[in-house]
Amino acid sequence: LLRPGRRWFSETVLGAPSPPASPLYPPVVASFTAKSKAAKLRRLQRFNQRVHAAATVEEKLRLYGKLQRPKYMVYPQTFALNADRWYRSFTKTVLVPGIPPRAAAAKPSVAATGATPEASKAPEPGAEVPGNAEAPGLAKTPGPGAEAAPYPGIGELRSLACDALLQESFYQNKKRPFLYRDQDHTPGPFLTQLVSTLAAFLSGRNPLLAASSLDLKPEVNYYWHHGEEVVVHGRRKGRVDPVRFQIDDNPHLQIRVPKQLPEVVPLESDLGDVPVIDHKPSKLPLFKKQYENKVFIGSKVADPCCYGHTQFHLLPDRLKRERFIKERLEDQIEVVYRSNGIASLFAWTAAQAMYQGFWSEADVTRPFVSQAVVTDGKYFAFFCYQLNTLALTAETIKNNSRKNICWGTDSKPLYDVVEDGNVKGFNDEVLLQLVHFLLNRPKEL
Amino acid sequence: VFPGVRQAQWLTKTKLVEGLPPPVQAIMDNPALGLQELEERAKHMVSHARLWDTAEVAPRREKYCPVLFENLIHICRLMSGKYPSLSKRMLARNFRIAAMWERESILLQVRGLSGILMNSVTPIAPVASKEEILATKEHVLETFYPIAPTIDLQEVNVYKELNDTGQCFRDGYPYSHPHTLFFLESANVRTDRFRPEQLRAKMLMFAFGNALAKARVLHGNDPKVLEQPVVVQSIATDGQLFQFMVFQLNTTDLVSNDGVKNLVWIDSDQNLYERAQCVPEVKKRVVTKPAGISGFQPDTFKKFLALYLHGTV
Numbered sequence: 001l002l003r004p005g006r007r008w009f010s011e012t013v014l015g016a017p018s019p020p021a022s023p024l025y026p027p028v029v030a031s032f033t034a035k036s037k038a039a040k041l042r043r044l045q046r047f048n049q050r051v052h053a054a055a056t057v058e059e060k061l062r063l064y065g066k067l068q069r070p071k072y073m074v075y076p077q078t079f080a081l082n083a084d085r086w087y088r089s090f091t092k093t094v095l096v097p098g099i100p101p102r103a104a105a106a107k108p109s110v111a112a113t114g115a116t117p118e119a120s121k122a123p124e125p126g127a128e129v130p131g132n133a134e135a136p137g138l139a140k141t142p143g144p145g146a147e148a149a150p151y152p153g154i155g156e157l158r159s160l161a162c163d164a165l166l167q168e169s170f171y172q173n174k175k176r177p178f179l180y181r182d183q184d185h186t187p188g189p190f191l192t193q194l195v196s197t198l199a200a201f202l203s204g205r206n207p208l209l210a211a212s213s214l215d216l217k218p219e220v221n222y223y224w225h226h227g228e229e230v231v232v233h234g235r236r237k238g239r240v241d242p243v244r245f246q247i248d249d250n251p252h253l254q255i256r257v258p259k260q261l262p263e264v265v266p267l268e269s270d271l272g273d274v275p276v277i278d279h280k281p282s283k284l285p286l287f288k289k290q291y292e293n294k295v296f297i298g299s300k301v302a303d304p305c306c307y308g309h310t311q312f313h314l315l316p317d318r319l320k321r322e323r324f325i326k327e328r329l330e331d332q333i334e335v336v337y338r339s340n341g342i343a344s345l346f347a348w349t350a351a352q353a354m355y356q357g358f359w360s361e362a363d364v365t366r367p368f369v370s371q372a373v374v375t376d377g378k379y380f381a382f383f384c385y386q387l388n389t390l391a392l393t394a395e396t397i398k399n400n401s402r403k404n405i406c407w408g409t410d411s412k413p414l415y416d417v418v419e420d421g422n423v424k425g426f427n428d429e430v431l432l433q434l435v436h437f438l439l440n441r442p443k444e445l
Numbered sequence: 446v447f448p449g450v451r452q453a454q455w456l457t458k459t460k461l462v463e464g465l466p467p468p469v470q471a472i473m474d475n476p477a478l479g480l481q482e483l484e485e486r487a488k489h490m491v492s493h494a495r496l497w498d499t500a501e502v503a504p505r506r507e508k509y510c511p512v513l514f515e516n517l518i519h520i521c522r523l524m525s526g527k528y529p530s531l532s533k534r535m536l537a538r539n540f541r542i543a544a545m546w547e548r549e550s551i552l553l554q555v556r557g558l559s560g561i562l563m564n565s566v567t568p569i570a571p572v573a574s575k576e577e578i579l580a581t582k583e584h585v586l587e588t589f590y591p592i593a594p595t596i597d598l599q600e601v602n603v604y605k606e607l608n609d610t611g612q613c614f615r616d617g618y619p620y621s622h623p624h625t626l627f628f629l630e631s632a633n634v635r636t637d638r639f640r641p642e643q644l645r646a647k648m649l650m651f652a653f654g655n656a657l658a659k660a661r662v663l664h665g666n667d668p669k670v671l672e673q674p675v676v677v678q679s680i681a682t683d684g685q686l687f688q689f690m691v692f693q694l695n696t697t698d699l700v701s702n703d704g705v706k707n708l709v710w711i712d713s714d715q716n717l718y719e720r721a722q723c724v725p726e727v728k729k730r731v732v733t734k735p736a737g738i739s740g741f742q743p744d745t746f747k748k749f750l751a752l753y754l755h756g757t758v
Contacts, residue, residue: 171618204526300497
């Protein structure tokens with residue numbers, strides 16, 4: 001109807017039909033607070049967005065572990081039967097026996113570079129000098145034959161190790177050990193002495209060690225979700241919840257470094273199968289408790305030494321070999337070492353990854369590698385762990401083809417017995433393996 | 446109650462010299478050691494011990510004092526990459542010492558858990574020259590007349606005269622020379638910790654005890670003036686304040702008040718840092734004290750390192 005003032009011809013000649021600058025109505029999505037599956041999804045999405053958008057790593061860790069619910073406490077040092085299979089299934093880890101071959105190939109090249117400074121400073125017997133000259137030649141053909149060249153300087157390392165052992169077990173007069181505290185009396189101080197003197201001695205060869213930080217009895221914690229279960233009793237009965245785990249570990253000794261160790265195999269490698277266990281974790285036995293969800297590598301985020309190098313674990317008295325032999329469970333002895341290695345290293349590498357800002361929704365873009373030595377004072381087992389994925393929750397694990405990898409050896413004795421100020425039956429291989437672990441470093445250095 | 450060091454000096458027949466001895470100063474001033482880069486690492490170690498080591502907000506003194514000590518020793522030990530003879534050292538924890546001597550007809554004994562001892566294969570060379578040692582003959586020991594010098598000491602009936610560090614280590618121990626004693630005052634409550642003056646007296650007594658035991662092992666039990674003086678160092682800390690001490694035992698003839706005296710160099714109350722703020726202090730929405738370590742003194746760390754390297758470098 002024509003009314004004065006109505007201009008119904010002017011607005012339409014504007015160029016393109018202009019889309020509205022903002023939608024006229026807000027997006028139609030499910031609500032936040034309703035008791036429905038869609039609302040639960042939106043709440044989860046909002047949580048994920050909040051964690052993604054957190055400004056600092058401390059804020060991210062605080063939001064990640066904010067909600068406290070009952071969770072399984074996973075103990076790395078456990079007497080549970082076949083615990084290493086269960087732990088591998090919780091952490092999606094593949095166990096590969098033996099130490100990764102990259103470390104063995106580095107041996108002749110290290111011997112070659114180590115030969116010249118060592119031969120000049122240490123009073124080497126003349127017989128070993130031709131051996132050093134052969135080592136560079138052998139380095140061209142790496143393989144089992146490379147082991148034949150004597151590692152220069154092994155005599156000094158052996159004497160350092162023997163001195164540490166003799167001081168703690170023989171020379172120093174100590175009182176009798178407290179009941180069931182044998183491990184704190186001799187093997188504990190021996191391990192501390194051995195590692196600190198070896199690390200200091202080798203820091204000339206490995207500049208990463210020269211910038212390292214040594215922790216005595218640090219705390220390592222990690223919290224994660226894996227799988228789903230239905231809540232059995234209580235006010236939340238019937239709801240589907242993720243299964244929560246927490247590892248609280250206390251290694252005897254830990255070396256942290258400012259640069260990351262290089263990857264052993266590429267990120268997407270598949271070296272084996274992860275065991276699948278159909279039972280609930282509480283059948284292991286594993287028990288639930290509700291307390292603070294901590295993620296900690298041994299020091300706070302502000303520390304520049306935020307990557308891990310090597311951990312050293314001492315097995316307590318209740319997991320002695322003699323106890324297992326008395327109960328006729330000899331095959332479980334190795335299980336103890338393996339479960340300790342897998343659980344502790346998973347917690348450490350995953351916590352390191354979280355310190356860099358990765359979490360289960362933002363998976364790692366580079367693998368995190370750390371090493372561990374598990375010992376009871378005489379028998380040593382070596383482990384190397386590569387963390388390829390943090391995505392273990394029920395939603396993120398569906399499309400995730402990556403697996404974490406753990407290389408491990410069986411336990412071997414370092415010596416046979418200590419008698420009258422002499423160490424009998426010293427095993428050089430174990431010492432060499434320890435030295436190679438300590439010499440591990442990124443390729444640039 | 447009493448100025449402890451003066452009493453300890455009389456008891457051990459020692460002359461006090463302020464500051465550290467010239468050989469140690471020479472190590473500190475030696476530019477070849479690369480002490481500048483180590484300052485950065487030392488600062489990180491202090492921050493680690495005081496701020497970053499725990500999942501709680503702030504670590505307690507029982508935690509941070511030993512951790513700081515371990516970190517500093519770790520930096521010092523890493524120098525053995527450059528000086529391989531440094532690896533001929535061994536740390537002995539929970540070390541027990543017992544030594545006994547007679548002083549003007551009073552029998553004195555030092556016993557106890559003296560903390561952490563670092564031993565080395567080779568002894569430290571005497572720090573004072575022969576002339577200085579002879580000059581101590583003229584030095585008169587301060588007496589406290591009318592107070593008896595054994596005030597505040599516990600009188601105890603001793604049935605067995607224990608006398609040597611050989612009690613603690615068996616024969617044939619390769620690291621037989623005591624190098625440095627470390628004392629960590631890590632009690633949380635201030636009254637459980639020693640005050641600086643008494644701490645220095647304790648350091649002096651234990652260093653004397655160790656040196657005396659070693660001298661008796663090397664030269665026999667007769668009291669005499671030593672041809673090769675025995676040198677033992679000592680460092681004490683409560684996590685922030687450091688006390689440094691170098692003790693040289695010149696004579697085991699302790700009955701009389703004259704003759705050659707022993708020498709001690711003390712550098713006391715060295716702060717490693719002023720404050721360690723874990724959480725920034727905010728007053729009226731303004732940050733007055735930011736979080737972190739403030740007032741870091743690199744000289745204290747240099748002295749620590751110099752005492753560690755003394756005897757090998």
